[in-house]
Amino acid sequence: MSETVNALPQRSSGSLSLRGGAAKASPRGDRARAQWRKRAEIAILSGPAIIMFLAFVIFPVFMAAYYGFFRWKGFGPPTNFIGFQNYVTIFTDQNFLDALRHNGFILVMSLVMQGPAAVAFALLLNQNIKGRSLIRVLIFVPYVISEVIVGTGWSLMLQYQGALNDLLTNMGLGWMATDWIADPNIAIWTLMVIISWKYIGFAVILMLAGMQGIPDELYEAAAIDGASYWKIQRWITLPLLGPTIRVWAFLSIIGSLQLFDLVYIIWGQYVASTAGTSTMATYMVREGRLAGNYGYGNAVAVVIFVISLVIALTYQRFVLRRDTAGALTEKATKEDR
């Protein structure tokens, strides 16, 4: 980047020196020094970040791809090269395909369940109602609590002999008591409820921030024109909230694809796949780390990476294009203009 930035001044300084004979040395020296300083500044400021990024993000990705081609137990350097065999195994393993399906379900249902609810909550909290800040805090609290604590708490409450079944029994609703976590017909919905409870606070805060950004004039103009409250929300708030919703949906999708900790803590290492809540990440840990098949685990990591990357890029290309124009994609800016 610094190359292209500096290309122009360099050329003009060159032509200057050809024409002005006397003022030759000093301006060129000044500019060269300024340029050098600029480059040094860029290098010093961005260097550490780039080194960290390369060492801890890019390099491991390539190493994972490398290890994924080996049958490797994790001790010593990998030697047993098996080509794409790990990848063939992954896509023929019913457990992985199940996990992939669960990820897809979680992805879609997170959007469907959390999106409308978050907008509704945000609309409510955008009003001048009593106890607004208290409700805001209450909705946001689950998001702040660590996943491990949330997972442990829910798993204790939802056990067969846990608090929820006790409560139901004592309320005379004993027939509703069931194994909320282990029953394969219910487990994934239990997970969806917990995920929604946990992450809706984040969505609500985003939506609220988005609503704060909508100019009051629009609402005033609509009110003067005699639009009802619901009409105003439908035709002003929602469309102008579009960018926020799209960004939230993006974050939610990425989160759904990489969901790991809640499942791992509530369901444990093995019951997740029995109960039908396993995800690609829990599959990776179980078949890679717990089984001691590190080569295979790396191949799974690569598959997760590629799936996430493809979905993320597709979403950015087709959905987020307008919102991120100029910030992420220079090409899109030109097209839109």
Place this chain on the structure above:
Amino acid sequence: MKKTVKGTALIALSAGVALIAAGCTGGATNNTPAPADTTTPVTMTFWHNSTTGDGKKYWDDTVAAYTKDHPNVTIKIQAIQNEDMDGKLQTALNSGGDEPTIFMARGGGKLADVVTADQVMDITGQISPDVKSAYGDAIFSAFTIDGKVYGMPTSVLPGGIYYSKDLFAKAGITATPTNFEELNAAVTKLKAAGIAPIALGGKDAWPAAHWYYFFALRDCSKDVMDKAAAEKDFSDTCWTKAGDDLKAFADTDPFNKGFLTTSAQQGAGSSAGQLANHKAAMELMGAWEPGVVASLTPNGKSLPDLGWFPFPAVTGGAGDPSAMMGGSDGFACRKNAPAACVDFLNFAASKTNQEGYAKAFQTLPANQQSQDVVTDPALKDVLASYNKASYVMLWLDTMYGQNVGNALNGGVVNMLAGKGSPADIVSAVKTAAAKG
């Protein structure tokens, strides 16, 4: 949800860290076996998994006693949380540095992986004759690969069924079950008395898999099990019969309600906690159980009415009814470690040190001469059966390696949840072979 990135990145990250570490320390492996003299200064690092209490103190004291006798030897102790041990060891071994010199090992398939990577020392010829005679040959089998010994055992942890004597009396059970007819009768009596018969920590999967292991121990002959270890061959029908037997037993509904969401050792609601609090009458576990149960009783003291009996005999099984299954904790030396390493292992294996070990960890010592210090009544019963056992198999996940153990864990949990058949357990083991 954003935080979950760490899950995905974990393996990649650790791989990266390992590589960077390799870059930094490469070429530092200059630990040529030193002559066993007493003047050259030697420094060793020692990794064990007792981070608290008596166990930690035992190792501190033992190391202090050894270095007092050998002033030229310095041993740096690092107590590492049990769950972190495998990962740290893996990173350390891959980094090419010389740490740790002495590390904890549990034998079997996992140790075999380290041996294959040529990272651990063959100590066959260096075990002192005293230790050899006091230990007996059998106990070294867990650490023997291709006829060479790679580790020094410190404890034996055979498994069986722990039970509450009070609850058995309350349900009117007069004798401990010796076969499955009697166990089934006991289960019926306990249910009638309103007691959960057997606690099972199904959430952690391995306690459920242990039930399968023990049925396999009774159903399969020693030869078949050894053959499976050597050739990963699970085609013998006894492997399916073990699953069928477990299924038939599970169908009588002997386990605590919601066992699939019960963890093994965490809190009063766990399976060990239910036994400790008289909510359930039995649990199938290894010899660490008395210590775990003691930590979960209301007053934090050992359960006074805790008893033990061997896994009952199975009708038509090819295995010897007196055979036992269990694990063994031990320690190994890094490849090219100084001579002081094995010397220290021999020192820790002595009668007195093993007595201290058994007391500190409330467990059974590997040294047979140290068994007198075992006072826990349940452990004494274990010891009696252990000394009478015709043969002792390793836990199948230790013997057959993590990969097979992982598949068995998943297969057994599935079957107990009604999601798979006994044959699926065996086929899961076969599919696992494709992954590693």
